[in-house]
Amino acid sequence: MSPRRVTLADVAKAAGVSRTTASLVLSGRGRELRISHDVEQRVLKAAEELQYRPNIVSVGLRTGTSRTIGFVSDTVATSRLAGDMIKGALEAARDRGFMLFIGETEGDAALEGLLLQAMQDRQVDGLILASMFTRTIKLPKGITAAPTVLLNALSKQPTPLPAVLPDEVEAGRSAARVLLDAGHRDGIYLIGAGPSLRDVPSGSVAAVERLVGIREALGEAGVKVAGARVCPDWQPEYGLAAAQDLLRTTRPRALICFNDRIAMGVYQALDDFGLKVPADVSVVSFDDHPIASWMRPKLTTVALPHYELGRKAVDVLFTEIDRDRSDPDRVGEVHRVPMPVRSRDSVAPSATAESLD
Amino acid sequence: MSPRRVTLADVAKAAGVSRTTASLVLSGRGRELRISHDVEQRVLKAAEELQYRPNIVSVGLRTGTSRTIGFVSDTVATSRLAGDMIKGALEAARDRGFMLFIGETEGDAALEGLLLQAMQDRQVDGLILASMFTRTIKLPKGITAAPTVLLNALSKQPTPLPAVLPDEVEAGRSAARVLLDAGHRDGIYLIGAGPSLRDVPSGSVAAVERLVGIREALGEAGVKVAGARVCPDWQPEYGLAAAQDLLRTTRPRALICFNDRIAMGVYQALDDFGLKVPADVSVVSFDDHPIASWMRPKLTTVALPHYELGRKAVDVLFTEIDRDRSDPDRVGEVHRVPMPVRSRDSVAPSATAESLD
DNA sequence: TATCGGCGCTAACCCGATTTAGCAAACGAA
DNA sequence: TTCGTTTGCTAAATCGGGTTAGCGCCGATA
Structure with a gap:
């Protein structure tokens, strides 16, 4: 039914040469093996006209x-x-x-x-x-x-x-820098992990590395993490619970959420407590999950590339x-x-920073 | 470096037979071609011991x-x-x-x-x-x-x-039935498409089919769609806008959103107007996008399988x-x-239905 | 004793390419 | 003229299996 595939033999016959010659020309080795220009052109023409494509299975076998x-x-x-x-x-x-x-x-x-x-x-x-x-x-x-x-x-x-991995440490630094650049120096809390390197969900490489980066960048700026809440699993409900727990006793100025799903729960908790993002609290997060750009205000987050x-x-x-x-x-x-920062609408300059102008 | 693959020839040699015989035995045609039981066992044993696996590329070529x-x-x-x-x-x-x-x-x-x-x-x-x-x-x-x-x-x-497709018409019927089963007969509005079959985003087969199903099921129950808003694109912002537009003039009892992203915007509009899901307004949707189970209350939706x-x-x-x-x-x-209904928390019995008890 | 047929197995070809080894013709040098 | 070299191409082997045709042996039959 379907017309048989064109093979090298067909091309060779059409060009009036042997399969060997056709193969040499088509593999580009014709030059070094002194195939004449005339023959080369005949083979190329035949291959073109017959729409020859080598059978990869056959090549594979050989x-x-x-x-x-x-x-x-x-x-x-x-x-x-x-x-x-x-x-x-x-x-x-x-x-x-x-x-x-x-x-x-x-x-x-x-x-x-x-x-x-x-x-x-x-x-x-x-x-x-x-x-x-x-x-x-x-x-x-x-x-x-x-x-x-x-x-x-x-x-x-x-x-x-070899291994290929996202640069999570640098991402942690980026998240911290987003807040620092906005002038935040106080009231920075972490949701998901921290404040110590031991306070991470078990088995999560990302948690440790992000935390390292965050602490490094803040430390270099002479800023201390005000506090943190660990989430056993990085799901919205745990983010919600962790943020509620935090908000019962504190009024944070900025939150670093360890991923966007946590941030989603955190948004809800902030809303429950009547706090506006980013006017009252800036939020920065990780992953750039699709929901990050659906949340209102849109979430600033460090993207997994x-x-x-x-x-x-x-x-x-x-x-x-x-x-x-x-x-x-x-x-x-x-x-x-590298994990790029997606700057959106959840981070505002800190009030203190503005007062310095 | 890596030990050469075991080939049929290796098996044949180990079993002391020809490649042909080994091939026949291993392809199960040994029986009909009267290969002796003894030889058969030797081949199978050799193949087993050498961990022979046929090279699919070779088989492919032949x-x-x-x-x-x-x-x-x-x-x-x-x-x-x-x-x-x-x-x-x-x-x-x-x-x-x-x-x-x-x-x-x-x-x-x-x-x-x-x-x-x-x-x-x-x-x-x-x-x-x-x-x-x-x-x-x-x-x-x-x-x-x-x-x-x-x-x-x-x-x-x-x-x-042949073609394989989700049963969107039946899904439309299912969505309608969810509301009907909850006793809703009035104040049912559509967000995303409708009320007429011409009011759909261009090129969307799903829109038409869902709409057909919805209208059929409601029609059979003698229920009329109270109204609808078309969304040019089925994204949260359009859902938000459409719902806001609707809510400025109306107080719907139930909304059928044409997909979950629209529903997400609709949730926000309802919240803006101080309406509670599902107490004031029931919401049912389509797709079962991951966000459907993250929304609060969790969204009842007809899943794309x-x-x-x-x-x-x-x-x-x-x-x-x-x-x-x-x-x-x-x-x-x-x-x-079939598109299954995921019953979650966004649909409540209608007030009228309850008053009938 | 020659013939036949069934049994149990194998030689050889095939798939479609690559690659090695080598052949015939033309040319140059002695 | 003869030998050697270069030029330009091809025959044949190869990859690892599947498949066809047929071979040698045995016992039974004529």
Whole structure:
């Protein structure tokens, strides 16, 4: 029914040459192997007219490559973060003519093993192991076969695999700087974690790193955190509860929320207490979740650069693929992707700052 | 470096038989071709011990298959809908040992063409053409090569391709029924589209179908829509504006919002006018966007079954793949996936209904 | 004893490309 | 004229399986 695909043999026949010659010309090696200009043109013309495209499966069998990358994540659906990350990876891969296999493990090691096998069986040229929230993972064994990059994840064991992560420490500094730049020096409270580095939800790398950055930036400005409330889980209801608890005893001037979902609960608590954002209380947050721009006033937040993370992971993977594989004792580099501040409407200059004018 | 893959030849040698025999045994055709039990066991044992897995690329070259499906959508990132849809497709494919190629066209026809070519070059066994919001699409040409299913999309031209879509009309009926069941008969307003079938955002299939369902269900109960406001785009700000406009002149008893983002704006407008959900006004909506369960009170909404849509598309695709390809003049079936009601806290019995007790 | 047929297995070809090794013709130098 | 070299191309092997055609052996039959 469907017309058979055009093969190299068809092109060769049309050009009146052997398959070898056609292959050489089309792979660009015709020049160095002294194929005559005349023959070269005949082959190119035939390929053009027949709309020849090499069968990648066949090339794959011969060369062991597939122009394909495997993207294995623990979750693609639960957090929407995945979408942009995959999109970034997709586009970076497409720029090089690569396709992406998507796989989801749901945190199941057995499933992960099967998935990696299935990808190896299809001769993927490289793997990206992604986690949807930053964390340390146990490396599945048997991934040495293909070049691999960790995305939004760090290995528990030392590993030669490179990793791509958001620069959370710098993000913490950015959040603090947003408030400092607005003149805030007093009444800065944290919602979600802190004030000490031990006061974090267990297993959250982001919490620790954001906290480190916040404390560094504030410390350098000689500003102290006025207080903090830990949230066991970074969901709106915990943000609400934490903020209510805080507001019963205090009137903060600025709040740093550890993510946007917390900030959503915090907004509600502030509203309950009759406090206006940003006139009474400035709020800055992390993630740039879609809701951040839906909240009223729109939330100023330090964005997780999902798209860039995805792109970067693929870029790093390509350098891995191109790299000379002989170096045995190299250590996986950690690439940090900047988290940009999305300045919106939830931060106002502090009253004290204005009075200094 | 990495130990070479185990091939069929290795298994054959270990079992002391020819590659042919090993292939026959492992493909299950040993029985019918009278391979002795002894030899069969030796082959199976060798394959087991060597952990033999066939190279799918090789099989692909010979048989033209790849145990792979191409999933091409206009967008994977912008709307989070994609995540669950892909997840459903992923799992359904995995159940059959298939992998998914993901591609994104961004509505660019040229890009779509390239993507489809790239997938054909990799010999995908089938294609899913997905749209992230329900709409009619122009079919790219040259997709006759592989079995194809439309997901969340309808073809502009008549086509033999099956389509998988959410059952929006029934969803409209469901939304109406939620209010009817709560005793609402008066003061029911629509926000987003209506009251006439012409009052819809252009190009929105969902708007028309939901509206049809709503009007049918209400009509059958002898209830009339009290009024409606169209939103040019279904975003919170338009919902806010539409509701404000409505509330300046009216006191509705129940609102049917055409999606959750509109409902979010509507909540705010109701709050501005000092009206409580659901005590003063019941609200029902569509989509079950993640924010629906974050809103306070939690929003009752008719869910887009993304996961099921993804699964269903793959299931339908497999029946296409298995189908006898000879039937030339069949018409693409349209499969409708039910949209379930998520009953939460935004609908209360109407005051009149209670007074009847 | 030659023939036939079933049994159990294998040689060889195929898929569509890449790549190695090598061949024939033309040319130059001795 | 002869040998060596360069030029320009091709035959054949290869990747790892699936598949077709057929081979050798055995026992039964004529």
